[in-house]
Each structure stands twice: as C-alpha cells, then as structure tokens.
Amino acid sequence: MIDMRLSRPARISLGYLATAVLWILVSDELTATLVPDRETHFLVQSWKGLGFVTVTALVIYVLMRTPAPAAAAAPDRQGAVLLGLTFLLLVALIAGTGTLAYRHQAAAFKQQQHSQQSAIAELKAVQIRRWVDRGRQQAEILRRDPDLLDAARRLATNAAPAAARHVRLHFDALLEAGEWTAIGLYAADGRPLLQAGEARAPEAALRQAIAEAAEDGDFRLNDVHPVDAAGLAYRIDFLLPLPEAAGVLVLSADPLALLFPMAQSWPIPSDSSEALLLRVEGDDVVFITPPRRSGARPTERRVPLADTAFASHLVRKKGDGIYEGRDFRGVEVIAAFEAVPGTPWHIEAKTDTDEVLRPLRRQAGQIFSMVLLAIGISALFVVLLWRNRQAAHAASERLAQAERAALALRFEALFQQARDIILLVDPAGRIVEANEAALAAYGYTAEEIRARHVRDLRDPDTLDSLDRQFSAADRPGGVQFETMHRRKDGSLFPVEISSRVVEIDGQRFRQSFIRDIGERRRAEETVRRQLDELRRWYEATLDREGRIGELKAEVNELRQRLGEPPRYGQPQDAAPPAGAHPSGAVRT
Structure with a gap:
C-alpha cells in the first residue's frame, strides 16, 4: 500500500503557505480599511511585514529544531518555552497592530469630527452674517433713495401727509417680501415719524439704540428681545441713521421666522447635535436660541462664565475653536465655537460624545473581532504545532520504551547469565x-x-x-x-x-x-610453594658447583707446584675458590 502522508518538510511548507496567505489577506484588508493615510499606511505595512517575518522565522526555527519521531527525544523545556514565547510574541504583534489601527482610526475619526463641527459652525456663522449683511444692504438702499430722504426731512418737520404716503410706498414694497415685520422712521429721540407693518410703541431698549445710532451715525443692531410680557413674540431691529439728522431707519424682523431656523438647523441627520446662537452679557453667556429639549425661551437661559467650562473656553478662545468636555447639562460633548463677524453673537455647534463615538465603537468592535480571530488562528496554529511536537514525542517515547524494554531483556539475560x-x-x-x-x-x-x-x-x-x-x-x-x-x-x-x-x-x-577468588588464592599458594622449592634446589645446586670449582683449582695449583700444566681450565669470570688469596695463593 502506498503511503500518502506528506513528509514533515512538506507539512511545514504548506502550513507556512496557508498562514502567510491568510495573514496577508486579513491584515492588508484591515490596514486598508483602518489606515487610509498613505504615509501611515506604508509605516504600518512595514512594521506588519517585519513582525510577520520575525514571528514566522521563530516558528520555523522551532519546527525545524523539533527532531523527527524516529530519533526524537523528549521535548526539552527550552523548546516548550520558545514555543510559548513565539505565541506570546505573535499575540503581542496582533494586539499591537490592532491597537495601533484603533488609535489611528480614533485619531482620524476625531479629527474628522472636529473638522465637521468646525465646518458646521463656520457655515452657520457665514449664513447669519450674510443675513445680517442683506438686511443692512436693504437699509442702505432705502437711505440712498433721494425721494425717501426728501420725504424723511419733511416728516421730521411735520410736512404734509403726501410725503408720508411716498415713504410708505417704499416701506410697503419691502414688507411684501415677508422678511420684515415692520419698517419705521424714527426721530433721534425715539419718537416714531412713520411706521409700516405692525405698529408698536418703541420700548426703552429700542429708544436707546435709536439715540446711539443717531449719535454715532453708523449701522446698529438691536439684538433679539421680547416685545410682549408673555415672552411669545421676539424682534431683532436693524438701525441705520439717515443723513442730515433726518431720522433713524429701523427694519424689524421676527427671529423665530428666519434667524432661529437658520441657526438651529443641522445639515446631517443626528440625534444629539444642535447649533446654538450665543452672546456674552457681562459675566454671563446668554442662549439666544434655547437649547433643545430644555423648555427655555429665547434669551431666557443664562450660564455664568465662571461656572461653565465651555463658556470659559468660549471667552478664552474668543469664540473660535474646538472644545471637548461637559456642557451645561453635565454631558460629554464635542463642540465648535465660531464668532459671527460684525455681531455680538457666537455659534456653538455641538454633538454628544456618545453619538460621535458610536461609529468608532462599532469599528472598535470590528477591530477587536478581527484581532480575536487572528489570535484564534495563531492559537490554533500553535496548538497544532504543539500537538505535532507531542505526537513526535509520544512516538519517540514509544520507540524509546521499546528499545529500553529490549535492552532490559538483554541486560537481564546478561545479568543472570x-x-x-x-x-x-x-x-x-x-x-x-x-x-x-x-x-x-x-x-x-x-x-x-x-x-x-x-x-x-x-x-x-x-x-x-x-x-x-x-x-x-x-x-x-x-x-x-x-x-x-x-x-x-x-x-x-x-x-x-x-x-x-x-x-x-x-x-x-x-x-x-x-x-x-578462592581458586585464585589456592593457585597462588601452589605457585608460591613451587617457587620456594625451586629456589631451594637452585641454591643447593649453586653450592655443589662451588665446591667442585674449588677442588679443580686446588688440583691445578698442585700440578703447578709440580711443574706440570693445569689439568682444568678456569673461566676468566669465575670467582676464585673459597679460601683463595687475592694474590693467587690457596689457603691450606
């Protein structure tokens, strides 16, 4: 039967290929989604690639370091620690990438929200400024009309009603557009000379504004104020003095009809966003447009500058800038302030932070899910790697046990035999x-x-x-x-x-x-006895030869005395016979 199992290098290569493809697909998609900035995207991609190469190099080192099952020994503690550290490094890399992506996304999201809030506040300020300029331009057109100026001088000197009719025709033509509720010509002391539209007696604030405009000779805006005791009707007046002290032209508008909707409208759908028209009066911030769901009337709500963080910011930044913190309700908000040029007003465009961060939280959840998925895949990869090591270890253990058992049998046989x-x-x-x-x-x-x-x-x-x-x-x-x-x-x-x-x-x-060693001891004793016997025979033999030598020496000496040659030769190295004198004489 053909063995279809892949070799260990093939399994390592396929595992690396699958992990690399999955990592590239997931991480590139995540990076492209969360890091739109090209420079930051390149930086993240570089660190991501470096981290992947580092981790995979460690993993491949651990895999290649693991011995094959046929010759594998028990997995050492160092290998297990290295595998654990590799997993922790991989988790840290994934978590760090996710955290970096979230922080970058959060910073980009907040920057985008700040830009959006600032753009809305600036848009509102421009719209209101244009509305004020348009009212002023209409007043300027009336002031430059020679017929109107002549009629105004006559009315100021109690001229005939014909002059009043001529002026009224001009006023009525403007009133037909529906933008103004009343147009009047007033003397410098606040006395009405001619009124068109709604008729109302000038209140103290209006009379003071008329006197100041007549004295300064310049355009003046009489801010939003109630005109009835119940506080249901409000007016805003545009004042422009006529030349030669002919009087002061006053154009009155209902702020509830045009100014407030213009200031309060929000260009995109939102649950908590609102734009507020504010002005500073002394030590207070006055809400010209009432906050949503507050139940307050226009100009009724006041907040002390000293007690309100956002109001202090408004004064400190002179009306321009971004603020993050709590508003007068104690709710965290992101607000943009913009001064309306040529007016005492400021626009506040604010949105609850909870609503602003809601999409970011969804993205954070997606990032967290992808991080968990990547960590889960890494954990699965590490578990499979560990199981592979354990299987190799188990196989090597079984083989080692079999070898030990066979060795034990051989040792037992040798031991017993x-x-x-x-x-x-x-x-x-x-x-x-x-x-x-x-x-x-x-x-x-x-x-x-x-x-x-x-x-x-x-x-x-x-x-x-x-x-x-x-x-x-x-x-x-x-x-x-x-x-x-x-x-x-x-x-x-x-x-x-x-x-x-x-x-x-x-x-x-x-x-x-x-x-x-009993037999050896006995053998040694036998050998020792035999050596002693041989030594005695040897010594006895040496004594006999010595005596024969002495006799031969004596015979030779006697023959020499008789003048005969020696019968026995004597070796040169032979010792002299016992009792012989060193001179050659024989002891007798």
Whole structure:
C-alpha cells in the first residue's frame, strides 16, 4: 500500500503557505480599511511585514529544531518555552497592530469630527452674517433713495401727509417680501415719524439704540428681545441713521421666522447635535436660541462664565475653536465655537460624545473581532504545532520504551547469565537484585538474598572497613578492593569487588561485580610453594658447583707446584675458590 502522508518538510511548507496567505489577506484588508493615510499606511505595512517575518522565522526555527519521531527525544523545556514565547510574541504583534489601527482610526475619526463641527459652525456663522449683511444692504438702499430722504426731512418737520404716503410706498414694497415685520422712521429721540407693518410703541431698549445710532451715525443692531410680557413674540431691529439728522431707519424682523431656523438647523441627520446662537452679557453667556429639549425661551437661559467650562473656553478662545468636555447639562460633548463677524453673537455647534463615538465603537468592535480571530488562528496554529511536537514525542517515547524494554531483556539475560556475582544495592545498603551466580555462591534463594543487607554477606572481621568502602563507590571511578564474604552456611571465601554508583529511573544504586577468588588464592599458594622449592634446589645446586670449582683449582695449583700444566681450565669470570688469596695463593 502506498503511503500518502506528506513528509514533515512538506507539512511545514504548506502550513507556512496557508498562514502567510491568510495573514496577508486579513491584515492588508484591515490596514486598508483602518489606515487610509498613505504615509501611515506604508509605516504600518512595514512594521506588519517585519513582525510577520520575525514571528514566522521563530516558528520555523522551532519546527525545524523539533527532531523527527524516529530519533526524537523528549521535548526539552527550552523548546516548550520558545514555543510559548513565539505565541506570546505573535499575540503581542496582533494586539499591537490592532491597537495601533484603533488609535489611528480614533485619531482620524476625531479629527474628522472636529473638522465637521468646525465646518458646521463656520457655515452657520457665514449664513447669519450674510443675513445680517442683506438686511443692512436693504437699509442702505432705502437711505440712498433721494425721494425717501426728501420725504424723511419733511416728516421730521411735520410736512404734509403726501410725503408720508411716498415713504410708505417704499416701506410697503419691502414688507411684501415677508422678511420684515415692520419698517419705521424714527426721530433721534425715539419718537416714531412713520411706521409700516405692525405698529408698536418703541420700548426703552429700542429708544436707546435709536439715540446711539443717531449719535454715532453708523449701522446698529438691536439684538433679539421680547416685545410682549408673555415672552411669545421676539424682534431683532436693524438701525441705520439717515443723513442730515433726518431720522433713524429701523427694519424689524421676527427671529423665530428666519434667524432661529437658520441657526438651529443641522445639515446631517443626528440625534444629539444642535447649533446654538450665543452672546456674552457681562459675566454671563446668554442662549439666544434655547437649547433643545430644555423648555427655555429665547434669551431666557443664562450660564455664568465662571461656572461653565465651555463658556470659559468660549471667552478664552474668543469664540473660535474646538472644545471637548461637559456642557451645561453635565454631558460629554464635542463642540465648535465660531464668532459671527460684525455681531455680538457666537455659534456653538455641538454633538454628544456618545453619538460621535458610536461609529468608532462599532469599528472598535470590528477591530477587536478581527484581532480575536487572528489570535484564534495563531492559537490554533500553535496548538497544532504543539500537538505535532507531542505526537513526535509520544512516538519517540514509544520507540524509546521499546528499545529500553529490549535492552532490559538483554541486560537481564546478561545479568543472570554472568559467571561473576552481580549485586544491586540501594543507598541504605539493602540488596535489591542479585543474579544466579550470587544465589549459587551464597546459598540463598532470590527472596532470601533480597531481604539481606550487605553486612550480612561480610566476614565479621572485615566490617570495620565496610562503611569506608561503601562510600568510596560514590567516587567517579568507583572502588575496587578484596575482602572476605560469608555464605549462608557460615563458610568464608575471599572475593574481589568492583563497585560504583549507577542511576536507574532517577534513583542511585551501587552496582557491585564480585568475583570468588578462592581458586585464585589456592593457585597462588601452589605457585608460591613451587617457587620456594625451586629456589631451594637452585641454591643447593649453586653450592655443589662451588665446591667442585674449588677442588679443580686446588688440583691445578698442585700440578703447578709440580711443574706440570693445569689439568682444568678456569673461566676468566669465575670467582676464585673459597679460601683463595687475592694474590693467587690457596689457603691450606
């Protein structure tokens, strides 16, 4: 049967390919969505690529470092720690990318909202300014009309009603447009000379404004004010003095009809956004247009400058700028202030922060979901990698166990079949295991010898050296010595012991190889006796040869005295005969 399983390098390559494709698709889409700025987008892409290369390099290192199952050992702690650190680094990279994307998106979103609020406030200020300029231009047109000026001078000097009719025709033509509620010509003291439209007696504020306009000779705006005790009707007056002190032209408009809708309208759908028309009076901020859902009337609500953060900001910034904080309700808002040129007014365009951040929270949820997804994929990848390592470790463990079992069987066979005595002793000196040779040598059964201490096998006369020899086995080279052991029947026999410490399953034992040297001792004794015998024969032989040599020397000396040649030759290196004199004379 053909094995269709992929090789380990192939699995690593396919895993890397799948992870890279998924990362590129997800991260590029996320970056393109959340980071529209090209420069920042390039920076994020660079860091993203660097982080991906770093993490994948670590992962591939861990994978390649993991040995194959056939030769794998138990996974070391360093590998597990490295795998965990790789996962944490990957999580940190993903979380950091998500956080960076969210912060960039939040900053861009807030900047966009600030620009939007400022644009709306500026738009409102421009619209109101144009409305004021248009009213002033209409008043200027009337003032420049020669017929109107002539009629006004006559009315100021109590001229005929014909002059009044001529002026009224001009006023009525403007009133027909519906923008004005009344147009009047007033003397410098506030006395009405001619009125068209609604007729109302000039209140104190209007009379004061007329006097100031007549004195200054310039355009003046009489701000929004109530004209009835119930506070249901409001007017705003445009005042323009005529040349030659002919009077003051007053054009009155209903702010509720045009000014307030112009100021309060919001160009885009919103639940909490509103634009407010404000003015500063002394130490207070007056809400010309009442706040939405406040129940207040126009110009009724006042907020002290000293007690209101946004009002203090208004004064500090002179009406222009962006404010983030709490408004007079205590609600967090984002507000833009814009001064209306040529007027005492300011426009406040504000939106509750909760509504502003609502889309950002949705995007944050999407970012968080994508971060969790990426972390989940990374966790799955790490789990699969860990399972692969565990499987390799399990396979290697099974193989190692099989090898250990086979080795144990071979060791057991060698252990039991060894001709020498082999004992395995625990640190306390108790016999743990003994081979067949030990049982035969000591005469114990396996159960009996396992119940014995090494002291029980020693000749009592040798116990003084037992502790020293037992401790010496713990040295790197072990210890070797000779002693006397005792059998079960009490008989003694000489042994040669080679002992050292071995570690088995994490426990330290003393392994002793013991050889019965009784036969060797007897052989050595026999050899020693034979050597002694040979030595005696050798010494006896040497004494006989010496005596013969002395006799030959004496015979030669006698013949020499008789004048005959020596019968026996004498070696040059032969020793002189016993009793011979160094001069050659023989002792007699």
